[in-house]
Amino acid sequence: GESVGLHLPTLSVQEGDNSIINCAYSNSASDYFIWYKQESGKGPQFIIDIRSNMDKRQGQRVTVLLNKTVKHLSLQIAATQPGDSAVYFCAERGGETSYDKVIFGPGTSLSVIP
């Protein structure tokens, strides 16, 4: 069956260090991947996305890496700040059409230590 999972359920990082959040997916037909951030009491917020024909994409302080060979996705946050503390979800859109549903992984909780 389809699944998107995370290697680490929790991550604690010192302020100023870089954070790496990992995600494994199982559907090799997935064509689009997204990272979301969810702060306490709020809905998930889009961070960055990547298409399956790319292996790296950079945003502001964030980089997403896609390794289709091993079906692995990672989110790198540079110079982690206290405001980065949240739950991070990877999501994939898979299937035979571009209209397929967006499936979320279980999430990783990131705690930034001041």
Add this chain to the structure above:
Amino acid sequence: DSGVTQTPKHLITATGQRVTLRCSPRSGDLSVYWYQQSLDQGLQFLIQYYNGEERAKGNILERFSAQQFPDLHSELNLSSLELGDSALYFCASSVEVWFVGGQDEKLFFGSGTQLSVL
């Protein structure tokens, strides 16, 4: 503020009852998604509508139903409620960006409706 509005923010009801959750998507967004978030299940996709039509279905129970109206707002109806239906229900609307060979789809989430079934 994502631009997606969900009402009510909190809902407390009893088992066996029926409730309706409402979602207004961002202006111009045609797609509406519904997700259920519970502590042990994470974010579970329920159903998606596009311009009034059902587009994709996930793990939605038969006791649950949804619809999208001509003005694009959506409602999620939950009936014969059980204790296990207690969860945070999110609505999201999406911007679809088409390119040669495919489509990107960014979801914008509302703040959710916290449903407590007692």
